[in-house]
Amino acid sequence: MKHLIIGGGIAGLHIALQLLDKNENDFLILEKAGYNESKIFSIKDTIKRKDGTTEEVLIELGPSVFHDKQVELMKLIKRLNLQNTFEFVNPKEKAYYVYPGMTSDEAKKKWREIKKRVFEETTNETLEEASKRILNDEDYKLLKTCWGEWYEVKDDNLQVLKKSLKEEGNYIVMKGGLSQIIEKATTLIKDKIQFNNKVIKVSYNKNNYTVYDSHNNLYNCEKIYLCANLKGAREIEFEGINEVNEYLSLGKIKHCLRCYTYFNKPINIPYKFIMGNFIGKYSIKYSDNLWLVAYPDDILALKLYNMRKEWFIKDWIEMVNKNFHLSLTYDDTLNKYCGYWEDAYCTLTPEFYEINSEGILKGEKLRNELNSKNILITSLPKDKGENTAWMEGHLLEI
Ligand SMILES: Cc1cc2nc3c(=O)[nH]c(=O)nc-3n(C[C@H](O)[C@H](O)[C@H](O)COP(=O)(O)OP(=O)(O)OC[C@H]3O[C@@H](n4cnc5c(N)ncnc54)[C@H](O)[C@@H]3O)c2cc1C
Numbered sequence: 591m592k593h594l595i596i597g598g599g600i601a602g603l604h605i606a607l608q609l610l611d612k613n614e615n616d617f618l619i620l621e622k623a624g625y626n627e628s629k630i631f632s633i634k635d636t637i638k639r640k641d642g643t644t645e646e647v648l649i650e651l652g653p654s655v656f657h658d659k660q661v662e663l664m665k666l667i668k669r670l671n672l673q674n675t676f677e678f679v680n681p682k683e684k685a686y687y688v689y690p691g692m693t694s695d696e697a698k699k700k701w702r703e704i705k706k707r708v709f710e711e712t713t714n715e716t717l718e719e720a721s722k723r724i725l726n727d728e729d730y731k732l733l734k735t736c737w738g739e740w741y742e743v744k745d746d747n748l749q750v751l752k753k754s755l756k757e758e759g760n761y762i763v764m765k766g767g768l769s770q771i772i773e774k775a776t777t778l779i780k781d782k783i784q785f786n787n788k789v790i791k792v793s794y795n796k797n798n799y800t801v802y803d804s805h806n807n808l809y810n811c812e813k814i815y816l817c818a819n820l821k822g823a824r825e826i827e828f829e830g831i832n833e834v835n836e837y838l839s840l841g842k843i844k845h846c847l848r849c850y851t852y853f854n855k856p857i858n859i860p861y862k863f864i865m866g867n868f869i870g871k872y873s874i875k876y877s878d879n880l881w882l883v884a885y886p887d888d889i890l891a892l893k894l895y896n897m898r899k900e901w902f903i904k905d906w907i908e909m910v911n912k913n914f915h916l917s918l919t920y921d922d923t924l925n926k927y928c929g930y931w932e933d934a935y936c937t938l939t940p941e942f943y944e945i946n947s948e949g950i951l952k953g954e955k956l957r958n959e960l961n962s963k964n965i966l967i968t969s970l971p972k973d974k975g976e977n978t979a980w981m982e983g984h985l986l987e988i
Contacts, residue, residue, distance in 0.1 A: 593617035594801055594811040596789045596826070599628035601968040601984040602817035603775040604666050606782060608988050611669075619779070620803060622788035622822065629653065629819075629931065630981075632767025637879075637925055640854050647880055648767050649850050651929040653981055655679065659759030660977065662985035670774040672764070679761035686859075687736050688866030688913060697866065701736040704729045709752055714943055717751055718744040738865035738872030741888035742979055745842055745937045754976040789818075794830035794963065816967040817984070821933035823969040831963060837956040840942040841970045844979075846934030847891035849884040850876070850927040851903055857881065859914050868909040869902040870894065881906075887934070895930045935983075938975040 593609055595602045598621035609617050631652040637645045656663055667673060687697035704725060711720045721730055734740050743751055764770065776783065791802040792814060801809040816823055816834070820841050828834040849870070856878030865872045870884030883906040886894050894902055900920065907918045942953035951974070960967060968984045977983035 591616055591618060591809060591811045593813045593815065594799070594809055595619040595815040595817055596792075596801075597621060597817035597819070597822065597968075598623075598776070598783050598785075599817065599819070599984075600630060600666075600771060600775075600981055601986070602815065603772065603779065604662065604985045605815045605817060605966075605968070605988060606779045607666070607669060607775060610779065617782060618809070619783040620787040620789050620801070620809075621783055621785050622818075624786050628772045629934070630768045630772050631929065632769035633927060634767065635925065635927075637852050639924065645879070647852065647876075647925075649927045650763075650768060651848055651850075651927060652931075653768055655761050655763050656981060657759040657761050659757060660980065660982035660985075662987060663982045666775075666985065667771065670771060670778075672770055672774065675764045675766050675770065677763050677765055679763060681760065683862035684860060685738075685863040685865060686861040686913070688864065688868060688909060689732060689736055690867060694913075697732070697736055700729075700732060704733045705737070708733065708748070711748060713748070714940075715748055716745050716940065717748050720748045735871075736866050738863060738885065739887070740871070741886060741890045742844070744888070745844075745939075746978055747938065747940070747943055747975060750975050750978075754978075757976070789826055791827040791829065792816075792831075792834075794828075794965075797964070799964075813964040814966070815988075816965060816969055818969055819933050820936045820969045823967070831960075831965065833956055833959050833963070834965065834967070837953070837960060837967060838969060840939050840953050840956070841936035842939050843933045843936050844888050845891040845895070846887050846929075846931045847884060847894050848882060848927075848929050849894075849899055849903070851881055851883045851906075851923050852925045853879050853881070853918070854922050854924050855879070855918075857910065857914075857916065857918065859910070859916075864910070864913075869897075869905040873906060891930065891934075899926060899928055935979045936970060937978050938971060942970075942975070 595605050598619045602619050606619055629652040633649040635647050637647055687694045689697035708721050708724055721733055788804040789801055790804055793800045799811050799814050820843055824838055858878060862875050872885040874882040884894055884902050904920055910916055911918055944952040968986050971978040971983035972986055
């Protein structure tokens with residue numbers, strides 16, 4: 591066999607479709623799960639309100655949004671003929687900041703000033719390191735508390751983060767759910783994906799690979815595409831190619847928790863986003879009745895995962911009542927949808943950005959070496975990490 595793809599999430603399917611389009615039909619995807627266990631996870635449900643009326647809802651428990659400057663994702667969606675499902679997110683939606691002793695407007699103004707100061711930095715640190723160094727304790731606390739996605743981005747290289755935020759396009763969600771990407775792509779590659787096939791070992795010898803799966807099957811191939819999530823990739827034994835483990839060590843795995851709550855009565859407040867001083871830290875309105883009440887990442891996601899969800903939902907209700915003079919109670923909640931991923935995504939560690947004597951980043955040098963040995967790895971974010979935490983970060987053009 592010529593090409594072997596390990597992992598059948600969006601990254602592996604994207605490689606497979608590119609091979610098909612190049613008339614390279616000699617390939618196979620080995621997928622560990624019994625079905626497509628990609629992180630893309632759309633749920634359709636019918637909510638029954640207390641007065642007997644119903645509402646159809648779409649919940650994206652995994653990724654929910656992308657933007658129109660993400661080149662490979664846009665190509666993939668076009669290839670799958672799914673552009674007609676696009677709904678653009680209104681960029682003028684308002685955010686409300688919750689911070690003790692300040693109004694929302696005061697906290698927002700101060701937060702922007704502090705963020706601007708940190709963004710003026712030109713060092714090669716992470717966002718967290720630069721913020722801790724530049725700011726006093728009080729400003730650091732405000733920056734961190736009022737930055738909804740703080741735990742998602744705090745370990746990003748500050749220069750790369752600044753670049754990626756500047757280059758963001760218009761945000762898009764998909765009518766009918768993002769799972770359509772996985773479903774359609776899987777249909778197109780049909781019999782070229784083998785489920786329940788966990789790869790356990792990859793051996794490299796004289797420009798050829800031997801891959802072993804958990805059923806003691808053996809596959810010989812010329813080129814490997816390692817498209818497993820980072821945790822899955824690290825469980826594979828690599829023989830004769832030490833660079834793989836070295837490269838995989840340049841990623842930090844992050845946790846993620848999402849908890850949507852449907853309320854029996856509409857919450858009529860003119861804000862799409864609420865962020866700040868409450869347990870869930872960041873919340874997003876999908877409709878007046880449906881709120882993502884907790885959107886934490888990293889250690890905060892782990893903290894909420896170990897907590898009864900009633901606690902942080904009640905805390906959110908208390909925060910909304912206090913800030914918007916409402917009288918919601920836990921009895922006003924109906925369906926809840928919660929998901930937790932131990933290995934939701936990964937960031938590139940500071941070691942990735944170490945520059946060698948030839949002026950090349952350590953991570954990029956390793957990538958080049960791996961490419962010269964015919965192994966392409968999508969488990970870590972591509973480029974310098976500009977699309978970290980996005981699907982696009984794992985979509986490599988071949
Ligand atoms: C809660 C959450 C919210 C997110 N929000 C967004 C968002 O709004 N927008 C956005 O763009 N991105 C978002 N992301 C990130 C996005 O989901 C990921 O970047 C993307 O799905 C990664 O795709 P992948 O194919 O690399 O990995 P996966 O989807 O994890 O697929 C990897 C596959 O490899 C398989 N595998 C692992 N080990 C082996 C093995 N040994 N042998 C065979 N198969 C193996 C796994 O079973 C899995 O199917 C979010 C992620 C999460 C968890």
